[in-house]
Amino acid sequence: MTVLPKRLYLFYRQGFRSMVVGRSLWKIIAIKLFIIFAVLKLFFFQNYLENNFNSERERAGHVLENLTGPSPH
Amino acid sequence: MGDQILTTVDWARAQFALTAMYHWIFVPLTLGLSFLVAFFESIYVKTGNDEWRKLTKFWMTLFGINFAIGAATGIILEFQFGTNWSNYSWMVGDIFGAPLAIEGIFAFFLEASFFAVMFFGWHKVSKRFHLFSTWMVAVGSNLSAVWILVANGWMQFPTGMSFNPDKARFEMQNFWDIALSPVAVQKFTHTTSSAFLLASLFVVGISGLFLLQKRHQKMAQRSMVVAAVLGLVASVFVAFNGDESAFHIAQRQPMKLAAMEGLYYGQEKAPVVALGIINSSKKPGDNLPAFHQELKIPGLLSLMANRKVDSFVPGINDLVYGNAERNIVGAQQRMVSGKIAVAELTNYKGAKEKGDAAAAASALERFNQHKEDLGYGYLDSPAQAAPPVAITFYAFRVMVGLGTLFPLIFLLVLYSAYRGTLEGQRWLNRACFACLFLGYVAQQAGWVVAEVGRQPWAIQGLLPVGVASTKLAASNVQATFFMFLALFTALLLAEIRIMMKQIKIGPEA
Numbered sequence: 001m002t003v004l005p006k007r008l009y010l011f012y013r014q015g016f017r018s019m020v021v022g023r024s025l026w027k028i029i030a031i032k033l034f035i036i037f038a039v040l041k042l043f044f045f046q047n048y049l050e051n052n053f054n055s056e057r058e059r060a061g062h063v064l065e066n067l068t069g070p071s072p073h
Numbered sequence: 074m075g076d077q078i079l080t081t082v083d084w085a086r087a088q089f090a091l092t093a094m095y096h097w098i099f100v101p102l103t104l105g106l107s108f109l110v111a112f113f114e115s116i117y118v119k120t121g122n123d124e125w126r127k128l129t130k131f132w133m134t135l136f137g138i139n140f141a142i143g144a145a146t147g148i149i150l151e152f153q154f155g156t157n158w159s160n161y162s163w164m165v166g167d168i169f170g171a172p173l174a175i176e177g178i179f180a181f182f183l184e185a186s187f188f189a190v191m192f193f194g195w196h197k198v199s200k201r202f203h204l205f206s207t208w209m210v211a212v213g214s215n216l217s218a219v220w221i222l223v224a225n226g227w228m229q230f231p232t233g234m235s236f237n238p239d240k241a242r243f244e245m246q247n248f249w250d251i252a253l254s255p256v257a258v259q260k261f262t263h264t265t266s267s268a269f270l271l272a273s274l275f276v277v278g279i280s281g282l283f284l285l286q287k288r289h290q291k292m293a294q295r296s297m298v299v300a301a302v303l304g305l306v307a308s309v310f311v312a313f314n315g316d317e318s319a320f321h322i323a324q325r326q327p328m329k330l331a332a333m334e335g336l337y338y339g340q341e342k343a344p345v346v347a348l349g350i351i352n353s354s355k356k357p358g359d360n361l362p363a364f365h366q367e368l369k370i371p372g373l374l375s376l377m378a379n380r381k382v383d384s385f386v387p388g389i390n391d392l393v394y395g396n397a398e399r400n401i402v403g404a405q406q407r408m409v410s411g412k413i414a415v416a417e418l419t420n421y422k423g424a425k426e427k428g429d430a431a432a433a434a435s436a437l438e439r440f441n442q443h444k445e446d447l448g449y450g451y452l453d454s455p456a457q458a459a460p461p462v463a464i465t466f467y468a469f470r471v472m473v474g475l476g477t478l479f480p481l482i483f484l485l486v487l488y489s490a491y492r493g494t495l496e497g498q499r500w501l502n503r504a505c506f507a508c509l510f511l512g513y514v515a516q517q518a519g520w521v522v523a524e525v526g527r528q529p530w531a532i533q534g535l536l537p538v539g540v541a542s543t544k545l546a547a548s549n550v551q552a553t554f555f556m557f558l559a560l561f562t563a564l565l566l567a568e569i570r571i572m573m574k575q576i577k578i579g580p581e582a
Contacts, residue, residue: 025138044553
């Protein structure tokens with residue numbers, strides 16, 4: 001029962017260990033994902049409606065307010 | 074305050090455009106090169122010739138580099154929805170949720186699981202299973218494209234939904250109307266076939282470089298022939314579904330088509346402007362000439378738009394001010410209807426707040442009579458319904474011009490290969506290398522046509538970009554714009570550097 005998961009694990013482990021170009025790429029991927037999720041998402045791209053309103057009703061109300069308020073043009 | 078909001082919208086637009094354009098540097102090569110690699114490996118498995126295995130692994134490495142650098146760059150677009158485009162994000166959440174969820178769950182996992190076999194599985198799994206995995210990566214990559222293009226197709230031609238005034242959002246009524254919308258289907262076929270074209274140019278270009286450097290010549294010639302065949306087939310598809318595009322745009326986004334051709338005055342036997350210099354001072358309704366210079370092909374636009382060479386194609390002026398003779402309701406009239414829709418939505422909101430059910434029902438009934446023109450109710454002037462004409466016009470010409478050049482290059486490559494003279498044709502190999510970069514230019518130009526041409530709409534006819542955006546300070550958006558510029562430029566430079574290193578090493582590594 002545990003043979004297949006073990007084989008899969010060894011397959012991936014051996015694959016990652018034998019990478020050459022892949023090592024550099026994974027470093028870039030790791031840095032990129034860190035910047036995207038730990039910096040950009042956390043500090044610069046918070047969800048406006050999630051952060052400023054507590055319920056779906058409030059969010060809908062805010063959007064409806066924008067749709068029925070004065071034109072921004 | 075109005076100016077500040079306008080500036081915020083422009084920065085938000087610029088930021089989205091920057092992110093999308095950088096994302097679109099990586100994605101088409103992934104879509105197309107995945108299939109080319111699958112073809113190369115199929116030849117290896119069929120022939121058993123180890124040279125084809127080395128060739129496959131070389132292009133697979135470049136595919137992997139591009140995939141790794143490009144992966145997750147699209148997520149930033151999703152972040153921007155929530156921050157810069159909160160009204161839009163809320164309103165389309167029910168529509169986009171299903172397609173993008175399917176993309177994430179199905180296509181990504183299909184792709185990611187077989188990806189490991191493709192890269193780690195050489196000599197560990199059977200040839201057939203490895204080949205199957207390579208094809209699954211290709212299929213998975215392209216399936217990912219389906220759903221995002223369904224979402225974009227819906228923005229261009231909203232269908233299969235209804236507007237819920239209580240929740241202020243569009244709600245999906247028919248998934249298949251959205252998924253199989255003719256605009257979505259056409260967008261997918263045109264985008265993926267253009268991606269195959271780009272990947273073919275990529276392989277032909279780098280192979281041309283190898284021939285110029287007199288390195289890996291046999292591999293280069295083999296690669297060039299296969300890529301040129303796929304590129305030629307893809308070129309035919311691109312031309313065919315590009316023509317379909319024009320037909321669909323004529324039916325559903327006639328203003329975009331008019332902008333693509335700089336057509337201000339509608340006419341029968343409407344021409345295509347093969348080449349022209351747009352008068353950038355020209356505005357809808359004025360008496361200035363549309364062009365400083367133009368070279369026209371009479372009747373061709375009518376043929377493309379309506380499949381009849383003498384049919385009428387409306388111009389920007391018709392679509393802005395209307396044309397009673399041609400039964401064209403212009404933006405001017407639609408604004409009247411749209412403002413009623415906005416007013417009745419306001420009345421409905423007020424009546425609901427007061428608990429006046431009768432007034433709410435009455436307002437809703439009147440809103441429903443005018444809701445198709447809701448977006449026009451937010452415009453200040455009819456001329457705002459026209460997109461930037463010069464950008465749309467020139468981008469279209471760049472795309473079509475280059476799209477006409479590429480099949481010629483592929484034909485020349487195949488002819489030279491047939492004659493056995495491919496190695497020595499230095500001018501052709503230089504041209505192939507140059508076309509590698511021109512392919513990217515054509516890709517970007519195509520999206521500029523699609524997205525600038527749909528302005529001012531975030532959702533065609535229903536939501537202008539200005540209303541879609543969040544009311545943020547412009548400085549917030551400015552700061553992240555420059556951060557993205559730095560981040561994406563760094564990623565692109567990293568990709569170029571790593572790819573050049575692998576190209577220098579070649580398939581013998």
